[in-house]
Each structure stands twice: as C-alpha cells, then as structure tokens.
Amino acid sequence: MSKIFEYLGIIIFLWSRDHLPMHFHARYQEYEMSVEISYKSGKPVIKYKKVKGRKPFPPAKLADLKKFVKAKYMYMTRKWQIQNIYKMPVKCEKITKLKTK
Secondary structure, X not given: OEEEEEEOOEEEEEOOOOOXXXXXXXXXXXXEEEXXXXXXXXXXXXXXXXXXXXXOOOHHHHHHHHHHHHHHHHHHHHHHHHHHOOOOOXXXXXXXXXXXX
C-alpha cells in the first residue's frame, strides 16, 4: 500500500500492482471508499464506490473527498501512472488547503 495524500484526516492510497480500472482507496477513521477515475473524450469520469465490508464515508467527509478529487484528479492520475506503469515509488503529500479559483 502506498499512501499518496492526506487531506483533512482522509488518507488516499494505492495498492501496488493493482487492477484496472484506475482507482484509489480513501480511508477516514473506520470508513472507506473507492474512487475510480477514467477519461472519456479527454474529460474525467469520477465514480465513488462503497468498499465491501467497510462503512461508506459520512456525508460531510464524502463532500471533502469529492472536493479534493475534483481539485487533484490529474495529479492523482499521474501518481497512479508513476507507481503502476513506471514502477517507481510515489511520495505522500499532506494537503491542508486546496487552491480555489
């Protein structure tokens, strides 16, 4: 498991040599969700899924997760590529504030 981001207590991580489609796991306390990112005509398609045997995020934390993914999906995609295609390690980043336009 590679922890790649920490944001407002949410840990976002990847499993090494994980299966397609490209996805990430997000954990907050005893809650866990999966975030699947794909692209259609160059635009992101993001799906939030429950993880079997885990409680889904409470609404407020799910909103935080969605805000983070919306701001960082391209960077998340790049980290997934670095780890799963190029087989290189990725560093964890602690994000405390998202830049908004």
